[in-house]
Amino acid sequence: QEMFLERGGYFLLCDSLSPHWGALERRRWIREKLNPYSLAQRLDEKIRPFWVPTGSLLPTWFHCMDNGPTLMPFATGTDSPALRLRLAYHQQHPEYPMLAAEMKKMLAVEGIHLDIIQLDYDRWARGEAEADLWLGTVNFAVPETWNVGVWLLGMPLLKHSISGGDTPLFNDWLQHWRAGVLDSEQFMQNVVSKGWLQPLFHHWMRLKGPDQAVGIHLNNLGWFDFSTTEMGQ
Numbered sequence: 001q002e003m004f005l006e007r008g009g010y011f012l013l014c015d016s017l018s019p020h021w022g023a024l025e026r027r028r029w030i031r032e033k034l035n036p037y038s039l040a041q042r043l044d045e046k047i048r049p050f051w052v053p054t055g056s057l058l059p060t061w062f063h064c065m066d067n068g069p070t071l072m073p074f075a076t077g078t079d080s081p082a083l084r085l086r087l088a089y090h091q092q093h094p095e096y097p098m099l100a101a102e103m104k105k106m107l108a109v110e111g112i113h114l115d116i117i118q119l120d121y122d123r124w125a126r127g128e129a130e131a132d133l134w135l136g137t138v139n140f141a142v143p144e145t146w147n148v149g150v151w152l153l154g155m156p157l158l159k160h161s162i163s164g165g166d167t168p169l170f171n172d173w174l175q176h177w178r179a180g181v182l183d184s185e186q187f188m189q190n191v192v193s194k195g196w197l198q199p200l201f202h203h204w205m206r207l208k209g210p211d212q213a214v215g216i217h218l219n220n221l222g223w224f225d226f227s228t229t230e231m232g233q
Contacts (some may be wrong), residue, residue: 003060003204005052006100008139010099010200013158016165018086025071027195030133032070032109034103036200042102050204056192059202062187065193072110075230083110088117088131090124096135103125103135149177149184152191162191 012034014021020202021027036053043051054062071199074083087103089096097116104114117129127134134157140147152158153174163170173190191197 005202006205007144009202010137012198013134016161020073026073027072030147052202054199063189065195066193083112086115086131088129089132089135090121145184162196
């Protein structure tokens with residue numbers, strides 16, 4: 001049996017077009033209420049050991065939001081029936097409904113109703129929905145650190161939100177990353193520190209093969225090369 005932490009993981013994205021996340025204090029608030037440690041405690045005990053709360057997208061990195069006060073993403077005095085947020089995920093992933101259901105319960109305690117939007121993967125990846133939050137997951141192929149930067153700069157869903165909609169800032173990141181001035185680890189810190197992209201979990205990747213199998217090794221995406229596997233006597 002082989003196990004290692006996946007090179008990637010689950011994340012929550014605050015949509016910069018939403019009216020709720022313009023203030024950093026509000027993005028801190030949603031991180032506080034839907035933090036991965038609280039979410040992990042709500043998972044089934046059988047799977048909980050295989051979900052590792054995190055602050056970044058690679059297990060060797062440690063990033064966190066800037067410290068400071070929090071603020072509920074609705075004006076004080078708003079009538080309770082109007083307190084609604086919209087969470088979008090792609091419907092081909094079996095674990096999203098489980099996580100979304102727990103998030104819905106956690107926000108209900110705060111008097112907020114969470115509407116769930118299920119999309120096909122292509123629409124999700126392009127950000128084609130009116131959503132306040134996006135739930136997703138990613139695994140990075142080798143070389144992982146380079147692919148983190150490519151993903152942050154190239155995925156349509158992310159491009160309009162990781163800078164908070166600040167196009168000049170995003171273009172500066174793009175130029176500096178291409179020039180090698182900004183590496184992926186610092187780039188990730190820039191994004192996480194402002195709370196637009198909020199990493200949640202890494203999975204433990206597991207592969208259990210027959211005892212006589214030799215040479216079975218998982219790659220970063222959870223597959224193994226059949227051509228390197230031999231069956232012993």
